[in-house]
Amino acid sequence: MSAEFKYxxxxxxxxxTGVTGSINGENLTSREIxxxxxxxVVIGVGQAVETTxxxxxxxxxxxxxxxxxxxxxxxxFISSSNSVVAHTGSVVVTGNTTLSSMTIxxxxxxxxxxxxxxxxxxxxxxxxxxxxxxxxxxxxxxxxLSLTGSxxxxxxxPSEISxxxxxxxxxxxxxxxxxxxxxxxNTTLGTATKLTYLRKSFTHTGSFTSANTxxxxxxxxxxxxxxxxxxxxxxxxxINGMMIENDAFTINQKTSTNLELRLNTSELGYELESDDExxxxxxxxx
Numbered sequence: 001m002s003a004e005f006k007y008x009x010x011x012x013x014x015x016x017t018g019v020t021g022s023i024n025g026e027n028l029t030s031r032e033i034x035x036x037x038x039x040x041v042v043i044g045v046g047q048a049v050e051t052t053x054x055x056x057x058x059x060x061x062x063x064x065x066x067x068x069x070x071x072x073x074x075x076x077f078i079s080s081s082n083s084v085v086a087h088t089g090s091v092v093v094t095g096n097t098t099l100s101s102m103t104i105x106x107x108x109x110x111x112x113x114x115x116x117x118x119x120x121x122x123x124x125x126x127x128x129x130x131x132x133x134x135x136x137x138x139x140x141x142x143x144x145l146s147l148t149g150s151x152x153x154x155x156x157x158p159s160e161i162s163x164x165x166x167x168x169x170x171x172x173x174x175x176x177x178x179x180x181x182x183x184x185x186n187t188t189l190g191t192a193t194k195l196t197y198l199r200k201s202f203t204h205t206g207s208f209t210s211a212n213t214x215x216x217x218x219x220x221x222x223x224x225x226x227x228x229x230x231x232x233x234x235x236x237x238x239i240n241g242m243m244i245e246n247d248a249f250t251i252n253q254k255t256s257t258n259l260e261l262r263l264n265t266s267e268l269g270y271e272l273e274s275d276d277e278x279x280x281x282x283x284x285x286x
Contacts, residue, residue: 235282
């Protein structure tokens with residue numbers, strides 16, 4: 001009779017999470033092996049773990065820096081030995097990200113894109129944008145600006161840039177061009193004769209004639225066609241520096257060279273004296 005050999009203490013096999021096992025084709029979770037008989041024991045981990053295998057882990061925990069090629073993963077950082085970290089696909093960031101610099105060769109998409117370190121700029125997903133956050137901010141631009149749509153200035157949105165020389169719309173929101181203003185003035189005010197008339201403002205000194213009359217060697221300017229006729233309202237008269245109210249005098253072009261100022265002394269409450277200084281200012285012809 002031959003002797004039997006067995007282990008002094010049984011060999012216990014237990015499989016845990018991610019590990020499978022079988023003995024002679026029968027799955028096991030825990031098994032004691034005495035070593036008395038031949039048994040085919042197979043232990044597996046569910047996927048290949050060779051150096052050339054593509055191995056997948058749901059979670060990797062390391063107390064040190066994890067290196068994969070030139071890439072280093074640590075607690076709170078990702079770095080590379082060649083200063084390049086390349087990524088293909090999407091990156092979802094749920095917290096704040098601090099970058100010393102960033103170069104983007106493609107598109108950067110975000111619901112809101114806000115820059116507030118050296119300035120305050122917000123680009124919204126809708127296409128709107130906001131530059132600055134206080135009235136003392138200054139925005140400088142070099143080059144040309146091409147604008148499609150509208151722009152506002154102190155709450156007013158100009159409706160158009162008008163080149164209409166008639167200014168027929170009487171718009172309160174249109175911006176007019178230099179050509180439109182020039183054309184309007186030329187059309188409305190007419191020739192140089194009208195412009196010359198509108199600019200006429202001369203001063204003359206009167207001579208004492210009577211207690212209620214002062215005579216001027218002057219002629220009133222004649223209003224050209226299309227302009228309101230010259231009246232007392234186009235003149236101001238002063239007696240010793242005191243202006244006379246318009247309803248207290250009338251003017252009369254007595255001759256081609258003589259104009260009379262006739263005062264309503266009852267309205268004034270006093271009469272002219274021979275040494276009074278009477279000054280006239282307004283639309284005299286010259």
